[in-house]
Amino acid sequence: MQSARKTSKELRNMNLRRRARTDIPLLLMTLPGIVFFFLFNYMPMAGTVLAFKYFIPNRGIFGSEWLGFKNFQFMIKNSYFWMAVKNTLTYNSVFLVSGIVFPMMLAIGLNEIRNKKVARVYQSLLIMPHFISYVVVSVIVFAILSADSGIIAHFLTGMGREPIAFYNEQGYWPIFLFIVYSWKGTGYSSIIYLGTITGISDEYYEAAVIDGASKWQQIVHITIPFLKPMIVILAIMKVGNFFHSNFDLFYQVPLNSGLLQPVTNTIDVFVYNTLRDSNDVSLSSAVALVQSVCGFVLVVVTNKIIDLIDSDLSMF
Template sequence: MSAFLKKVVRNRALLIMILPGTIWFLVFAYLPMFGTVLAFKDFRISRDGFFASVMNSEWVGFKNFEYLFSTNDAYIITRNTILYNLAFILLGLVISVTFAILLSELVNKKMAKVYQTGMFLPHFLSWVIISYFAFTFLSMDKGVLNQIITFFGGEKISWYSESKYWPFILIFVGIWKGVGYNSVIYLASITGIDKSYYEAAVIDGATKWKQIRYITIPLLKPLMIILTILAIGGIFRSDFGLFYQLPKDSGALYPVTNVIDTFVYRGLMNMGDVGMSTAAGLYQSLVGLVLILIANYIVRKLERDHAIF
């Protein structure tokens, strides 16, 4: 038996554990990469089947990319996508680390688990459900917020027609949904910190704030950098449900809710332009790869041990 087969047999339990994840990546991440050829073709479906349609479609070069960036909305969707993701990355990092530290410092661990579960719950809710929760607050007629406003003598606000409020609503709801999941990651890292560091700090007279500042945060720094680099790689991608379901696809809100993902979806549904949507996905992936490489290069120059590769 070869050395390779011996390693496979010896590690068969671990290999079986990672098999479902491997199959998922092959089916949903790697096999679809062959479809990127559609970004350079004028795809037309035919009766001969999908693969025959791909082969028989006309090559158009970079015309699909030109259409994506020649529209009047190109600047708006790019601006919205980048700015929202920057807000999610920066605010999400600060808030997630803060909540993780607060949970780790709670003396009553049973209550800490209750709080942790409550924070983690929104992560499992779909955007459709959350959009209806939001509607109960923002409805023009019976919304909770409008009832509070009118109770204090104010005038009702048509939330789904006033675009100026939605940058704050989207950022708040997006962070609310993801902060629990992210804080659990940082909390797990805090739990793994050697307690002798804190014991030595207490002997030296360090306050709780100094323990957090000089022990917890520095030891969390590598994880914070890695997760930030990975998040930067997705800065040209948006949470489709957040920007499509939450605003109820209101046309009046497009200037502040339209991002690359929703723009591509609407283009695909209205015009059936598969080539343009594939070009947008390929563009997002390539830009994400470049941004990860750049961010990792900068980190490697500053803190070599904290870089991903």
Template sequence: MIIKRFAKEWPLHLMLVPGIVIAIIFSYVPMAGISIAFEKFIPTRGIFKSEWVGWDNFRYMMEYPGIGRIMFNTLFIAVMKIIGGLLVPITIAVLLNEIRKEVFKRTVQTLVYLPHFLSWVLLGGILIDILSPASGIVNQFLGWLGVKSIFFLGSNSWFPYTLVVSDIWKEFGFSTIVYLAALTGINPSLYEAAEMDGAGRWKQTWNVTLPGMLPIIVLMATLSVGNIMNAGFEQIFNLYSPAVYESGDIIDTFVYRMGFEQVHYGLATSVGLLKSVVSLVLLSVSYAMAYRYAGYRIF
């Protein structure tokens, strides 16, 4: 039975080979470097000849003065992004669904998801310019309103929220596509029945549209749990500075500085390994929840 099935589906299995080879080379072979987390790693000696120190790097990590703040920043920024990344696309999708002019609707859709395709290297430069406290267009506008200039990228009070808002602005348009697809699966007769019962547009949205979107909302929410340890390295790396380390330093940026700037490879690897283990657990839990509550499964 298995041989017959394989003979029938072998082209599909053959298509998987390049992806499997790439995954082995770039994802599994480098895992030998995990041993650095348990060593006093010296590049000239290599991975297998460096001094073995056991759990010393992990103990040093736990005793590091700012590790608690770094963990809090990571979780706070990630959770805020997840919440905003759910609420904003859902709201925009519902609003776009109410537009009857198809040309206008398609135009808005295109404009809002274009930022998704821009890298944070480019957007970082743009945000630095427009949020500048001296010449940025945002602070100029605030000045016209009589509001004092705000240092969005240099103030610990403002920096985390600037990260969250800019990330939501970049990604919400692309995420909206998922919810618009869910809206197309709602039976139009439900709206007709609600209208005959005297329901206005708001009640139709509350009692028909949102319940119809609920399965995909639950799915996206549960899957996002697996990313709770990823606060967005590329974005923060291109926007932060030593002035906002207190509120913007996350696990990934800390690992980068420890590993590449302070050449403390053992500490950087131990922090990265701990984050990977926690992320694996959360990802497993999120997929289990997605299967249980939304019927979603990969295989």
């Protein structure tokens, strides 16, 4: 009896030692990451209490006075804030659909190109815009739209018409921004779809051809169903970012032009401009917190909905 108990104790010790031999090095490896996330992700999360405070720099975040919901009251009364919300949601709704449909169409088309070498050349060129920074994009857009030496301006004057000062005309910009966004992202986003499409076994298509299905029917009944899980996941990720906008696109491409604000002012641009130009930490932090909370709720809710529809597709 005695020896048996001893053995089990020894076994447990051995087990513990074995575990420690794995756990300690692994824990050490995660340490830089743990510290990183703490400093640059979790600390800013704690910093969101700023939204309920009147921030005084020398008192720091935690020393500043509590204000309750005052900052949010200011936010609700601010018409620029509502303009930013409306713009953000409108652009994101359009981008949600176009950001899925365009890359999918491109991938389906690219897959049908018979000469695979030519298809690779197309793909290299189509993803090129992704590798150009938005600052450079803004230079290109300026070269096309500028009223002095822009391509369109010279084209118009060549036809005997007045050039348009695009940077003062807000009406055109929703379309310009849509074009820039699609130009930059479509080719690159199509990579994932193309990967899935090339992975679909030919047998499905062969069977469909024997049944007399047209190419279009094959796309609708075979290709798109195979892409569905990916579409769902990408859509959740996009919906989770619904209150966020691409700062580079909305700030840098229109060059933060004052006259264009009604169509380029998204939440991120608003937060930046309030923080940096009017130095209003309280208002901008309230807006930033609302943005984060809405994003969080959206991710959790959309994931829950997808979980109810098809639990295989949800992310957690």
